[in-house]
Amino acid sequence: MDIVLEVNAITKQYKNGRGVRDIRFDIAKGDIFGLIGPNGAGKTTLLKIIIGLIRPDHGSVTIFGNNTTDQFEQAMQQVGCMIETADAYEYLSAYDNLKLSARFYPELPKTRIDDVLEQVGLAPYKKERVNGFSLGMKQRLGLASALLSKPKLVILDEPTNGLDIEGIVNFRNTIQQLARVHGITFLISSHMITELSLIVNRIGIMQNGQMIRVGGVDELVKPGIRLEQYIVSQLHTSMEGDHDDHRKYIK
Amino acid sequence: MIESFGKPDSEVCSQGFTLNNLGGLSMKKKWMTAGAGLGIGAVLLLASGFSAMANTSGYDAYKTALKNTKAETSLTTNVDLTISDNGKMLVTGAADLKVNKEQKAGSVAATIGDSSEKRSINVFRQEGKVIFKSSEEDVYKVREMNAPKWQRNGDHSNPSKVVEQVIGTLLGNIKDLATVEDQGNGGKHAELHLSGDQVPAVVNAVGTVVVSKLANHKNNEKAPDWMTNMPKLTDNIKVEKIDMDAEISTKDILEEQTAKIKIIGTDKSGKKHELTFTIHVDYSDLNKTVPEHIDLTGKKIEEIKNKGMKRGWRH
Amino acid sequence: MIIANILNETEKLWKHNRTKGFLLLAILLPVISAIILHYLPNNLGIGSNLPMLMLRLFTFSLLPLFLFMSASEAFSGEVASNTLKLGLVRPITRAKVFASKVAAITIFLAILLGVIMITTIISGWLVPGGDYASGLLDIFTAYAAAFIPLMAIGCVSVFIAQFFNKSSGALVTMILIYTAAKFVPFIFPALSVWSIFSYTNWYVLWIGNGAPFVKLANSFILMLSYCIMAYSAGVILFEKKQL
Known part of the structure; x- marks a missing residue:
């Protein structure tokens, strides 16, 4: 099994006490990995550390065998991502936004921008400035930007935010097709597991800055139990565990 | 707390820590380059600044x-x-x-x-008086010293x-x-x-x-x-x-x-x-x-007020 | 990769209406000044060196302002609009992103200076007495020399921009620092040697007979040291930025 992404003992502590602690997991080629947890669990922080926007206090991240601190360019060569809100240069058109990104990948064919806009359903609006876009349209542009370079690893942070039902279905289909046909690996975070439960094959559950469960959906969830139910039960057990620890400490 | 479902990866994790302790080789090089830039810049600034100050123009x-x-x-x-x-x-x-x-x-x-025409003026400051004499007139204009502050005050x-x-x-x-x-x-x-x-x-x-x-x-x-x-x-x-x-x-x-x-x-x-x-x-x-x-004795004198001074200059 | 990002940064800067506005000013101000001077008695005696007059005006006010605005937008402004990360997650190191942003600002600085020079020379012919065919070399030298202190001011602005997550805060701070730096030498003349902002008209040292070589080299090294320091410190801060 080819390891695409390795996260090794990542810790990042903020002054306000938040952050992520001792996170370790890896993702193999072809996985659709769902990073799941409530708001504020540290998902975005973790993803930002993975793609180098935040420097961790400890630990390291390796993508396709390249350490992101020392070999950033090589590590990111085959990564496409959309982090936090799907922002774009508001004063540029959708097409021009992608044109900027495309310059980093000289080997891409010229038609690639149009193709990817078509794929996310933005082709009719490609000449329009982004400042007139709705949140859903920006989200789609963000996805297009992540997929533009034909990456082998795609990292998406809350990608379904602002998408309507049709958009969510399209999104799921696109992801599934890319994973099956092209063998693209996905790391997708969400606090709304329902949208992802149909497509993920591995999950990591985060709570309070820690990864409380990591594994294949088949391994973790017993037959007959829905993924949502499993996740909710895990979050609860973990919280009770915390309470127990707390009580012990007081005694 | 953490259940690891994947393979045990203590090797990887220790490697992670080592890398971090070193700060990463290329990272270190990066900081050193930037630090060296700061140092060289500071030296150049001090050298050129002081030499500019010392260089009496x-x-x-x-x-x-x-x-x-x-x-x-x-x-x-x-x-x-x-x-x-x-x-x-x-x-x-x-x-x-x-x-x-x-x-x-x-x-x-x-x-x-x-070359054809010359005018002259003489001004004397003596005994608390200022005396003007123009070649146009045969009069000595005398004014009591009442110069503006900046003149009086040395x-x-x-x-x-x-x-x-x-x-x-x-x-x-x-x-x-x-x-x-x-x-x-x-x-x-x-x-x-x-x-x-x-x-x-x-x-x-x-x-x-x-x-x-x-x-x-x-x-x-x-x-x-x-x-x-x-x-x-x-x-x-x-x-x-x-x-x-x-x-x-x-x-x-x-x-x-x-x-x-x-x-x-x-x-x-x-x-x-x-x-x-x-x-x-x-x-x-x-x-x-x-x-x-x-010496003003026997000469035509005209006392002038402060205002008159300007006229005196203009002939 | 750095070439790709220089193109990107240049394109972004160009697509900003502000940049086009400055370019328009670079064309309009010399033309308008030439027309006004044309109707003034004796052109006030300054019509004859319109290129130098405009260079003085632009290096003193508009070009620093352009640098302040561009630097605060390229760094602080992109932090505020969450667009800085768009470039940072591409296969390019932060050091190269930083370098290409500085390069784009520099490219536009050079373009603006070039445009001002050409329009002043052309519109200067409107003004009677604008007879400086012989001074063309001087004019060119002066404009080229003026680039150096402005470049250093650009680097300093980029450094200052690292401290702000909003372009307005960065811009106001830069303008305040600049204004203060222009006034301080009135009170402490000795400081003017050290302040990069007092070199905006060092181009006068290059025209005519020029200043002695030692003097030129001395000032040049001082400005260079400002560039190196501001750039290095800027890179360090940019590398440390957590987005």
């Missing part, structure tokens, strides 16, 4: 000499002024200024005119310091064009030569206004000949050259200084003119100047 040398000269208790200043048009002399003027601060006395003997270092700083700042980098040369005998020669585009726009504007003002006297019948001879420049007026030179003695005192300003332009008929203003100042008799003294 012609401007500083001149400033020091001027201050020292002003501080002398007595000295004689000879001022020569000439204005020529296309090489033809229009006006010459000369003034002998003798000042003795200890005696609170001073005298000025000035003449101005061209110590006017403060306003002059402000002026000095303002001038220095306004000149900006132009100061750096002033050079100073050792003359071998211990004396120095300081100079600031500006030509063409080096002349600041402000100076150009002032020069133009002055030249057109001088020529405006043409319509004034009372004006002396030399003023009517002044060509009236209408177009393409430009301060073409400003040469300032100063000789500084071994004791850092001005010996002489010259300013030469060349203004070009054309008059209504399209004739080109080249006006040259030359002012030469010579300092002598340091600490041994005795101002001229006038």
Whole structure:
């Protein structure tokens, strides 16, 4: 099994006490990995550390065998991502936004921008400035930007935010097709597991800055139990565990 | 707390920590490069800054000499002024200024005119009075000393310091064009030569206004000949050259200084003119100047009020 | 990769209306000044060196303002609009992103200076007395020399921009620092040697007979040291930025 992404003992502590602690997991080629947890669990922080926007206090991240601190360019060569809100240069058109990104990948064919806009359903609006876009349209542009370079690893942070039902279905289909046909690996975070439960094959559950469960959906969830139910039960057990620890400490 | 479902990866994790402790090789190199940049930059800044400060420019040398000269208790200043048009002399003027601060006395003997006509004025400061005598009249105008504060008060270092700083700042980098040369005998020669585009726009504007003002006297019948001879420049007026030179003695005192300003332009008929203003100042008799003294007995005297002073200057 | 990002940064800067506005000013101000001077008596004596007059005006005010605005937008502004990360997650190191942003600002600085020079020379012919065919070399030298202190001011602005997550805060701070730096020499003349902001008209040292070589080299090294320090410190801060 080819390891695409390795996260090794990542810790990042903020002054306000938040952050992520001792996170370790890896993702193999072809996985659709769902990073799941409530708001504020540290998902975005973790993803930002993975793609180098935040420097961790400890630990390291390796993508396709390249350490992101020392070999950033090589590590990111085959990564496409959309982090936090799907922002774009508001004063540029959708097409021009992608044109900027495309310059980093000289080997891409010229038609690639149009193709990817078509794929996310933005082709009719490609000449329009982004400042007139709705949140859903920006989200789609963000996805297009992540997929533009034909990456082998795609990292998406809350990608379904602002998408309507049709958009969510399209999104799921696109992801599934890319994973099956092209063998693209996905790391997708969400606090709304329902949208992802149909497509993920591995999950990591985060709570309070820690990864409380990591594994294949088949391994973790017993037959007959829905993924949502499993996740909710895990979050609860973990919280009770915390309470127990707390009580012990007081005694 | 953490259930690991994947393979045990203690190896990987220890490697992770090691890498982090080293900070990563290329990271370290990055910080070192940036740090080295800061260091080299700081060294260069200090070196060039201090060398710029130590490098006494012609401007500083001149400033020091001027201050020292002003501080002398007595000295004689000879001022020569000439204005020529296309090489033809229009006006010459000369003034002998003798000042003795200890005696609170001073005298000025000035003449101005061209080859055909000369006017002169004498000013004496003595016994708390200022006395004017023009060659036009046979009257000595006497005025009680009631000079403005800054004149009466010998110590006017403060306003002059402000002026000095303002001038220095306004000149900006132009100061750096002033050079100073050792003359071998211990004396120095300081100079600031500006030509063409080096002349600041402000100076150009002032020069133009002055030249057109001088020529405006043409319509004034009372004006002396030399003023009517002044060509009236209408177009393409430009301060073409400003040469300032100063000789500084071994004791850092001005010996002489010259300013030469060349203004070009054309008059209504399209004739080109080249006006040259030359002012030469010579300092002598340091600490041994005795101002001229006038004995008013038996002479025609006219007392004037403060206001009258201005008229006295205008003849 | 750095070439790709220089193109990107240049394109972004160009697509900003502000940049086009500055370019328009670079064309309009010399033309308008030439027209006004044309109607003033004797052109106030300054018509004859319109290129130098405009260079003085632009290096004193508009070009620093352009640098302040561009630097605060390229760094602080992109932090505020969450767009800085768009470039940072591409296969390019932060050091290269930083370099290409500085390069784009520099490219536009050079373009603006070039445009101002050409329009002043052309519009200067409107003004009678604008006879400086012989001074063309001087004009070119002056404009080229003026680039150096502005470049250093650009680096300093980029450094200052690292401290702000909003372009307005960065811009106001830069303008305040600049104004203060222009006034301080009136009170402490000795400081002007050290302040990069007092070198904006050092180009006068290059025209005509020029200043002695030592003087030129001295000033040049001082400005260079400002560039190196501001750039290095800027890179460090940019590398440390957590987005």
